[in-house]
Amino acid sequence: MRNLKVLGAPSLYVQGPGALGELGALIAAHLVPDAPRRVLLVTDALMAPTLGGRIAPLLEAQGLAFSTLSFEGDVTQTTAQRLARAARAFAPDLVVAAGGGKGVDMGKAVAHALGLRLVTLPTAASQDGATSRVFVLYDDGHRLARVDRLARNPEIVLVDTQILAAAPAALLVSGIGDALVKRFEAAQCVGADGPNMFGARATLAASALAELCDRVLRAHAVDALAAAEAKTPDAAFEKVVEACFLLAGLGFEGAGLSIAHAMTRGLTAVPETSGALHGCQVAYALLVQFLLERRSKDFMHEQFSFYRKVGLPICLKDFGVAAPRADLLGTIARLTHDAPHTRNFERALTAEDIADAMERLEGLSVIAPARAA
Structure with missing residues (x-):
């Protein structure tokens, strides 16, 4: 499909306060005439008791049998296979993947192993995976092992903003960071004629959604974080949540990724x-990408200012790395350079280019605004 334009999306996206209450009716109505009769919830051990208790009556009211599988730790192939084996005794027709990034990805991995359709129910706006068919598997050392894909996007994405507002505000900061990169990665991937997540070219719609995502975040992220701190979803919170899930999710999958996501190969590989x-x-990593794009100092300081307002890291010191060593930079740069998304860039890069950009970022950050308390 390399010469074709492809845009994938969930069949149904539903967002708002109290949306969870519609789960049973949505599953029963949206998936007819072959509606499932047995629904499996996959979530992390922390969320399982609360979610299971709320979801069970919603599904039972629709005549749907229900069971829960939970897990702890990272989304690894070993754990996914173990859960898939356990699920076969229940013989589910549909998987509901619930939780933050890990819960949703584990549900995807189990659905993939069993060849089942998927509903996603994010409980934190920490990343945009709920809308996509992509999921990430890690090894036992928390290093990114590989990226896998479902045959199709989720059937339903159900986003209850009351649940999201109850999550720690730091998780929304992460979601804003994940969404923020999509406009700039999309521009690099499209400019380099790189493949999107379907191995095809981007549609105009996907690029426009990635750009809109950035505009929404710049306008409303600070107010949305205030709402998250107050545990009260308001208009700004709703807009930013939609940007973090729908706009960012369709934008990255349909327009492609570049350096910012390639760097997760390196950043997850060092303690x-x-x-x-x-x-x-x-x-x-987006700030590193900006330096590789040869952005001006004024542009960089505009980014630093926004990052500080929302609490995002601008340098390795913000991760607790007091004095980044040459070997640390070299490892991250080498693994980033080897990642496939690095090829979706305006020019060919070397590992030395990436390490140099990281080092320059540490220098620029010295005169950046102070980190928010």
């Missing part, structure tokens, strides 16, 4: 940065 939230990793 100093591997534990950081995905959105914080890629937001930092």
Whole structure:
């Protein structure tokens, strides 16, 4: 499909306060005439008791059998296979993947292993995976092992903003970071005639959605974070949540990725940065991408100012790396250079180019605005 334009999307996207209450009716109505009779919830161990108790009556009211599988730790192939084996005894027709990034990705991995359709129910706006068919698997050392794909996007994406507002505000910071990079990665990928996540070319719609995502975040992110701190979803919160899930998700999958996401290969491979939230990793990596794009100092300081307002990292020191070593920079740069998305850039890069941009970013950040408390 390399010479074709392709845009993929979930069949149904539903967002708003109290949306969870519609889950049973949506599954029963949207998936007819072959509606499932047995629904499996996959989520992390922390969310399982609360979510299971709320979801069970909604599904049972529609005549749907229900079971839950939970997990702890990273989304690894070993854990996904274990859950898939356990699920076969229940013989589900549909998987509901619930939680933050890990819960949604694990649900995708189980649905993929069983060949089942998927509904996603994010409980934190920490990243945009809920709308896409893409999921990430890690190894036992929390290093990114590989990216896999479902045969199709989720059937339903159900975003209850009351649930999201109850999550720690730091998770929304991560979601803003993950969404923020999409406009600039899309521009690089399209400019380099690189493939999107379907191995095809971007539609005008996908690029426009990525650009709109950036505009929404710049206008409303600060107010949305205030709403998150107050645990009260308001108009700004709703707009930013839509940007973090729908606009960013369709934008990245339909228009492609570049340096910012390529750097997760390196940032997850070193202990100093591997534990950081995905959105914080890629937001930092976007600043490296900007320097590789040869952006001006004035532009960089505009970015620093916005990053500080929303609490995103602008340098390795913000991850707790007091004095970045040459070997640390070299490892991150080498693994980034080897990542496929690095080819979606305006010119060919070397690992040395990437390491140099990281080092220059540390220098520029010294005169950046102070980090928010």
